[in-house]
Amino acid sequence: MKAWRVHTNGEPRDVMRLEDIPDPEPGPGELLVRVRAANVNFPDALMCRGEYQVRPAFPFTPGVELCGEVLAAGEGVPESEATRVGARVIAQPVQPAGAFGERSVVGAASARTAPEALDDAEAAALHVGYQTGWFGLHRRARLQPGETLLVHAAAGGVGSAAVQLGKAAGARVIGVVGGKAKAETAREMGCDVVVDRREDDIVAAVKEATDGRGADVVYDPVGGDAYAKSVKCIAFEGRIIIVGFAGGAIPTPGLNHALIKNYAILGLHWGLYNAKDPAAVQACHEELSGLAADGAIKPLISERLPLDEAADAVQRVFDGITTGRVVIQP
Structure with a gap:
């Protein structure tokens, strides 16, 4: 072969x-x-x-x-x-x-x-991208209907899965992308607000879209500057999900900042669930299959x-x- x-x-x-x-x-x-x-x-x-x-x-x-x-x-x-x-x-x-x-x-x-x-x-x-998104949004961050979800790299494979899952959960989704073509893709995927990091001020755009409150949940597969911007526009009792470092730079969180602003930093290594809780992976697959059958994700x-x-x-x-x-x- x-x-x-x-x-x-x-x-x-x-x-x-x-x-x-x-x-x-x-x-x-x-x-x-x-x-x-x-x-x-x-x-x-x-x-x-x-x-x-x-x-x-x-x-x-x-x-x-x-x-x-x-x-x-x-x-x-x-x-x-x-x-x-x-x-x-x-x-x-x-x-x-x-x-x-x-x-x-x-x-x-x-x-x-x-x-x-x-x-x-x-x-x-x-499998991998949507399971990661589901575990991140639901198991780790406990995303609730009506909350605001900020997704970095929203037009990419991992980000677009989080956008769809966020919309299926009843969240308002803000997608961050790089470039006009990707901005159009993010809109087609269902983002309520699209921020082009090459032209827009991410922090100001998120605060404007949320009347100053900030994002309740941040889904970050990028790291680096994306994380640095996220902590400046996270809501009270917000949750930042660390998915990966596609941007190449691994951020060093300021734990004093997390303390004074009351937000949580949540790590997500989805592969561990295969070893630690395989039944949860199967349950997630059934949930995703149902969402696909209903047309909520694709x-x-x-x-x-x-x-x-x-x-x-x-x-x-x-x-x-x-x-x-x-x-x-x-």
Whole structure:
């Protein structure tokens, strides 16, 4: 089969190689799947660069989530709707057999029936980003109807998921983007207010939109300057969710500031829930599937690309020049 592999760390466009390799074999508790679609995520680039918390041995295939068709089950896999041969599932690959190949191996425990309301590309983009958004907004920040949600990078894959989930929860959503094209995308995703960080004063815009109160919840996958601006426009008893540092700079919170303004700083590492509370991940999947069936959420797929364009796609996602989700369809 054909698959992209990384033999040394560096920029994705430089180190990802499309190679012919043997089909992977499912081990105990694993499923072999035919990849129908693989969503490109920021961590794919970090993995190529050697900067992700998971560092697989070389050579490895990037790609952390997919929609696939079950071809075979390894030893000890319990029978279920999501593990039968022919099932259409969303799942996370088991390294070194990542999603950017014609076939992959996934943990049977991570396999979940793909929502019928979504096509392959949309389903591939549902799992990590929307689970992260749901756990961040509901489990960590306890977002309430009528509250104001501020989403950084609102036109990106992670941000657009938070925008949709915020609207589905009855929140008023302010989206921060970089550039006019992304501003238009954020409006199409349902943002009530859009702030272009290249032209607008984020702090002033948020205070104006909230009559001086500030945002009740901030969803921050960017870090750096985005976080610095967030603490200047957070409401009394507001909650800032730290999702990632796509901007490249890890902020150093001033805890004295959090004390005097009565706001909470909440870390979110969604992957821990798979180990600590897998039942909650399954419950979230059922909730997301229901929202998709109702039309309340639908991943924004900006590009559907063939396998041979994966390296360039990973690079562009890392460079921050894409909107929505970029999906590879072998």
